[in-house]
Amino acid sequence: MAFSRSSMLAVAATTLAIGASASLEVCTNDSTFSCQSSSTTATCCFNYPGGALLQTQFWDTDPSTGPSDSWTIHGLWPDNCDGTYQSSCDSTRAYTNISDILTAQGRTDLLTYMQEYWVDIDGDDESFWAHEWGKHGTCINTIEPSCYTSYTAQEEVGDYFEKVVDLFKGLDTYTALSNAGITPDSSKTYTLSEIQAALTSLHDGASVYLGCSSGSLNQVWYFFNVAGNAIDGEYQAVDTLTTSGCPSTGIKYVPK
Numbered sequence: 001m002a003f004s005r006s007s008m009l010a011v012a013a014t015t016l017a018i019g020a021s022a023s024l025e026v027c028t029n030d031s032t033f034s035c036q037s038s039s040t041t042a043t044c045c046f047n048y049p050g051g052a053l054l055q056t057q058f059w060d061t062d063p064s065t066g067p068s069d070s071w072t073i074h075g076l077w078p079d080n081c082d083g084t085y086q087s088s089c090d091s092t093r094a095y096t097n098i099s100d101i102l103t104a105q106g107r108t109d110l111l112t113y114m115q116e117y118w119v120d121i122d123g124d125d126e127s128f129w130a131h132e133w134g135k136h137g138t139c140i141n142t143i144e145p146s147c148y149t150s151y152t153a154q155e156e157v158g159d160y161f162e163k164v165v166d167l168f169k170g171l172d173t174y175t176a177l178s179n180a181g182i183t184p185d186s187s188k189t190y191t192l193s194e195i196q197a198a199l200t201s202l203h204d205g206a207s208v209y210l211g212c213s214s215g216s217l218n219q220v221w222y223f224f225n226v227a228g229n230a231i232d233g234e235y236q237a238v239d240t241l242t243t244s245g246c247p248s249t250g251i252k253y254v255p256k
Ligand SMILES: *[C@@H]1O[C@H](CO)[C@@H](O)[C@H](O)[C@H]1NC(C)=O
Pocket: 029
């Protein structure tokens, strides 16, 4: 009895998770990787013009945000395969009620995770999430409402936040650095090449963008090309399109 009850719960949970993007158009397995084709036609299975998708992260120390042993989420940004990007692509979908949308979609575990790992430096998470969605999320052409076969209100918003969190969970910057002996320290400094090597290794051999503020490491961007749509498609790590903004030596990694 107990066994069948928990099986039913497991089945229900699985259905809910799959249901999240079940109505997004299915892309064939031979979809071309974005930024790697001469095609200039945006379709529901080809990210264009924003063909590079960047999972961006922060290491905030002034003030500190998030767990002391984890980087935090900045967002998922489409880039035009060349370091330039579109922004704020659809004001009619620039929602400011992200928490309500996720709650109405039953994505409360996602929301709880975001409250810990996708936090605003000024403590205004709701505005930060709305900003990321409105500025960047609305520019991802493969998740426009017209790409869904039985679209429900704001479905693409929940799909976007869930995808960003999934990507972030696979890009544990803190642990990758720590495994390379690069740990937060109030006096020690590191070189750009040793930090780059540790994160390139995490990112399937592709270089990353590193950002610094006053000589202290505070940002990393992981670049991907995608075959298919931004939710169900295949993500391939690619080299950074943007030159790192850190000095080559003497980089601080300040404890939170
Ligand atoms: C996609 O195609 C490749 C090569 O033909 C195959 O190995 C892979 O299993 C396919 N993936 C899916 C999800 O069908």
